[in-house]
Amino acid sequence: MRSDVIKVGLEKAGHRALLKSLGVVREELDKPLIAVVNSFSEIVAGHVHLRRLAEAVKQGVYAAGGIPFEVNTIAVCDGLAMGHEGMCYSLPSRDVIADSVELVVEAHRFDGMVLLPNCDKITPGMLMATARLNIPSIFVTGGPMLSGSYKGRRVGLASIIEAVGQVRAGKLSTEELEKLEDCACPGPGSCNGMFTAN
Structure with missing residues (x-):
């Protein structure tokens, strides 16, 4: 196993103690050391629920005979970063994610990994790291956000974007827009529209 370099031998007594x-x-x-690579973040709707998912994954790894260790990386929400200078940081975050996963997995000589991504740059960043590392890996995504319901119709983030245009054109009141905002994104998951995250 890759992890034997930190577990086996007289010289590794300090490693074992740690x-x-x-x-x-x-x-x-x-037993094999398995990285559970989590991109949990409280500012990203697609990641806010990943902490609970990671706990279930760790239980599964342990039950299957591995030793799970949760490690984390960053996540940037393109939806929140859109329309201001924050958008300049979204694409570069993909490479930071790939690098951070590779760094922690190589430094600690994990034997395999389970990755918990979601959304635009995080999933490809973790895929890039997986290709570089070439060790047994499983992806468990956080899944999509459910659609909301407003006046009997399904709504999502795209509905909000369209409604902003209707407000500007004088076809919808700001009060109606606020009501739509309240139900368009009803819970966690990647943005509920045909965007690059899905």
Whole structure:
């Protein structure tokens, strides 16, 4: 196993001591170390629920005979970064994500990984890291946001964009727009429209 370089041999006593400080017991040292790469973030709708998903993944890894360790990377919400200087940071974040995943997995010699991405730049960033690392990997995405319901019709983020145009044209009141805002994005998940995140 790749992880033997931090678990096996006299010289690795310090490494083993550090692993034990994390809760690993001696009998587990022959098991594969699995990175659970999480992009959880409280500012990104597509990632706000990934902490719960990571807990389930870690239980599954442990039940299957591995030792899971959750590691994290960044996530930028293109929807919130849109229309101001923040958009200049979205695309570069993809490479930072790829680099950060590669760095932590190589530095700690993980044997495999389960990646928890969602949204525009995070999923490709993790895919780039997976291709570079070439170790056993599983992707578990956070999934799409459900559509909302407004006056009996399905609505989403695209409905908001269209409604802004209607307000500017005088065809919709700002009060109606606010009501639409309240129900267009009813919970976590990648943006509920035909955008690059889906």
